[in-house]
Amino acid sequence: MNKTRIRVLVGKPGLDGHDRGAKVIARALRDAGMEVIYSGLHQTPEQLVEAAIQEDVDLIGVSVLSGAHMTIFPRIKELLKEQNAEDILLMGGGTIPEEDIVTLVEAGHAEALFTPGATTTEIVSWIRDRLEASKEVSV
Amino acid sequence: MSNNFLSWKANYDAKKERKGPFFTVSSVPIDPLYAPGHTAEIDYERDLGNPGEYPYTRGVRSNMYRGRLWTMRMFAGFATAKESNERYKFLLSQGQTGLSVAFDMPTIMGYDSDHPRAYGEVGRVGVAIDSLQDMETLFRDISLDKVSTSMTINAPASIIWSMYVVAAEKQGISANKLTGTIQNDILKEYIAQKSWIFPPDPSMRLITDIFKFSKEHVPKWNTISISGYHIREAGATALQELAFTLADGFAYVEAGVKAGLDVDDFAPRLSFFFNSHTDFFEEIAKYRAARRIWARHMKEKYGAKKEESLLMRFHTQTAGCSLTGPQPENNIVRTAYQAMAAVLGGTQSLHTNSMDEVLALPSEKAAQIALRTQQVLAYETGVVNTIDPLAGSYFMETLTNQMEEGAEEYFQKIDELGGVLGAIRENFFQQEIADAAYRYQKEIETNERIIVGINDFVNEGKDKIDLLKIDPEVELSQITRLKDLKQSRDNIRVQTTLSDLKEAAQGTDNLIPKIMDAVRAYATEGEMVAVLKEVFGEYREQAVF
Numbered sequence: 065m066n067k068t069r070i071r072v073l074v075g076k077p078g079l080d081g082h083d084r085g086a087k088v089i090a091r092a093l094r095d096a097g098m099e100v101i102y103s104g105l106h107q108t109p110e111q112l113v114e115a116a117i118q119e120d121v122d123l124i125g126v127s128v129l130s131g132a133h134m135t136i137f138p139r140i141k142e143l144l145k146e147q148n149a150e151d152i153l154l155m156g157g158g159t160i161p162e163e164d165i166v167t168l169v170e171a172g173h174a175e176a177l178f179t180p181g182a183t184t185t186e187i188v189s190w191i192r193d194r195l196e197a198s199k200e201v202s203v
Numbered sequence: 204m205s206n207n208f209l210s211w212k213a214n215y216d217a218k219k220e221r222k223g224p225f226f227t228v229s230s231v232p233i234d235p236l237y238a239p240g241h242t243a244e245i246d247y248e249r250d251l252g253n254p255g256e257y258p259y260t261r262g263v264r265s266n267m268y269r270g271r272l273w274t275m276r277m278f279a280g281f282a283t284a285k286e287s288n289e290r291y292k293f294l295l296s297q298g299q300t301g302l303s304v305a306f307d308m309p310t311i312m313g314y315d316s317d318h319p320r321a322y323g324e325v326g327r328v329g330v331a332i333d334s335l336q337d338m339e340t341l342f343r344d345i346s347l348d349k350v351s352t353s354m355t356i357n358a359p360a361s362i363i364w365s366m367y368v369v370a371a372e373k374q375g376i377s378a379n380k381l382t383g384t385i386q387n388d389i390l391k392e393y394i395a396q397k398s399w400i401f402p403p404d405p406s407m408r409l410i411t412d413i414f415k416f417s418k419e420h421v422p423k424w425n426t427i428s429i430s431g432y433h434i435r436e437a438g439a440t441a442l443q444e445l446a447f448t449l450a451d452g453f454a455y456v457e458a459g460v461k462a463g464l465d466v467d468d469f470a471p472r473l474s475f476f477f478n479s480h481t482d483f484f485e486e487i488a489k490y491r492a493a494r495r496i497w498a499r500h501m502k503e504k505y506g507a508k509k510e511e512s513l514l515m516r517f518h519t520q521t522a523g524c525s526l527t528g529p530q531p532e533n534n535i536v537r538t539a540y541q542a543m544a545a546v547l548g549g550t551q552s553l554h555t556n557s558m559d560e561v562l563a564l565p566s567e568k569a570a571q572i573a574l575r576t577q578q579v580l581a582y583e584t585g586v587v588n589t590i591d592p593l594a595g596s597y598f599m600e601t602l603t604n605q606m607e608e609g610a611e612e613y614f615q616k617i618d619e620l621g622g623v624l625g626a627i628r629e630n631f632f633q634q635e636i637a638d639a640a641y642r643y644q645k646e647i648e649t650n651e652r653i654i655v656g657i658n659d660f661v662n663e664g665k666d667k668i669d670l671l672k673i674d675p676e677v678e679l680s681q682i683t684r685l686k687d688l689k690q691s692r693d694n695i696r697v698q699t700t701l702s703d704l705k706e707a708a709q710g711t712d713n714l715i716p717k718i719m720d721a722v723r724a725y726a727t728e729g730e731m732v733a734v735l736k737e738v739f740g741e742y743r744e745q746a747v748f
Contacts, residue, residue, distance in 0.1 A: 079308035079311070079312045080328070082437075084436070084524070084640050086748075087637050087746075090748040094748075104746040105397050108320065130324055131327035136323065159561060159563065184644060184648060
């Protein structure tokens with residue numbers, strides 16, 4: 065399949081309602097020409113993976129401010145594997161301490177994690193770099 | 204404008220102006236100078252009044268901080284009830300004067316710790332409370348008639364508050380001696396913070412049930428803390444925070460009146476909760492305008508007669524969203540300026556954020572520095588010596604007027620959308636906030652707005668500070684305690700009280716006594732929420748970005 069636009073699912077797993085970051089990112093990615101689906105709040109990892117597969121996205125971006133990042137990222141990766149959807153990349157952001165970022169990324173539980181202070185420009189170019197290397201995309 | 208002002212203006216315009224921006228943190232442009240012409244229309248008696256006098260622009264008490272300092276109330280709570288209890292006792296021993304309880308997300312959303320949706324979130328962002336047993340542990344050796352307790356709980360506020368009142372009952376303390384606040388503000392949940400359970404109508408009923416029960420039995424309790432804090436954190440401007448919060452306040456007044464209460468029966472127990480961001484003068488103007496708007500509407504529109512009904516009393520928390528991950532120690536400085544704005548704005552109580560809150564729950568050291576920031580403010584800076592010291596400043600009074608005018612324009616728009624609930628259904632607030640949040644982010648990314656350590660004055664390398672870690676064992680031990688409780692309690696009594704609660708929810712009786720009966724039987728929060736969901740249903744939002 066020759067896709068022309070990057071498709072992203074912006075997801076809010078967990079029980080907290082801090083959706084400012086998720087919404088700002090969703091809008092910035094849309095402004096950058098990507099197709100963005102926003103999951104809405106209070107999603108389980110199962111719901112996010114199901115939506116990602118159904119919507120045929122290239123990437124899931126999740127925002128976690130509840131402190132549950134050490135369980136949420138590994139769980140999403142595990143579900144993607146179970147569903148043979150490992151080609152879908154996983155990135156995230158939120159209140160995640162530096163050492164947890166290192167642990168999660170080194171263990172392959174996420175491709176990239178951004179902390180508060182990361183710019184949307186930075187995130188957009190990271191996505192483009194990763195996806196343009198692997199497929200035909202024009203945005 | 205006078206000739207004198209115009210000649211200054213000509214001089215100013217002839218000179219070079221440094222590249223700005225000269226706008227507030229809410230993107231409101233600020234003039235280079237304010238002069239008598241800006242405030243010529245102000246009538247002291249009508250628009251300001253002395254402190255403790257209508258319209259209370261200068262403060263709600265005649266003596267303000269010369270009578271009593273604000274309450275230094277640090278929000279804390281994590282892991283289990285036992286560990287939080289130890290932190291509270293530590294904070295009280297350090298000179299803190301009120302308690303403020305943070306709950307974990309499962310408690311906030313009405314799930315017990317053993318619910319599948321609670322997985323990974325037990326005790327993470329606050330304390331896990333499943334039943335009366337946890338509440339008793341939370342306040343062990345703290346006499347509940349000696350402290351005032353603020354609880355940040357909204358959708359299940361009726362249940363958690365009932366647990367608190369019953370925990371006091373078990374200490375032998377009667378409900379009419381209890382002082383404190385429950386947040387209990389569901390409207391701002393739909394608007395900004397998004398921790399809802401039930402749809403709006405039954406949620407408003409639970410709130411008015413609390414108003415009624417409190418009036419009879421817990422008269423010193425602040426039954427709601429109408430909150431702008433979360434609206435601001437979600438990205439709103441100072442003006443939006445002010446206008447949306449007051450609109451919510453008026454909606455609660457209207458709900459109380461509609462439920463058959465006299466406005467003066469419950470309005471004195473309404474309290475507010477605002478954010479304090481880094482733009483010093485804008486924040487102070489916001490608090491001054493808030494008091495004036497509230498007093499004017501309560502008196503003129505809602506016909507309140509008691510003076511206490513006109514007083515906007517509020518808690519303030521410094522802005523979590525202003526803190527930066529890089530160079531976290533700089534957050535101490537931001538918080539100190541924000542705290543000073545709150546005090547110059549006449550707050551009744553204050554939480555100062557810890558420098559590490561952008562990365563984790565506060566460590567003990569970071570929490571202590573935050574409390575010390577307030578103590579330095581109170582005892583060393585001298586800002587408490589005179590009341591409302593900025594009154595009469597051309598700039599301050601102009602900003603205060605602009606805040607009031609802007610808020611009135613928003614009230615009109617909200618009315619046109621069918622009031623607060625109508626505006627929520629239309630996604631009005633949600634879209635306004637999302638737009639403001641996006642604009643702010645863009646201003647930073649285009650370097651139009653400078654945030655120290657983020658887009659300028661950046662340090663190479665990582666800044667490391669020690670962070671609080673929550674042991675993953677917390678979740679398992681909490682679940683074990685819950686299992687033990689479910690085996691040891693009288694389960695027949697639990698079932699009876701739960702079915703009584705369900706039956707009452709289907710009718711119109713006050714639900715609080717039924718909830719308290721279930722609490723006394725050690726029914727869990729999740730069990731009570733589940734029966735209420737069967738009757739009330741659950742809320743879902745259409746998300747906009």
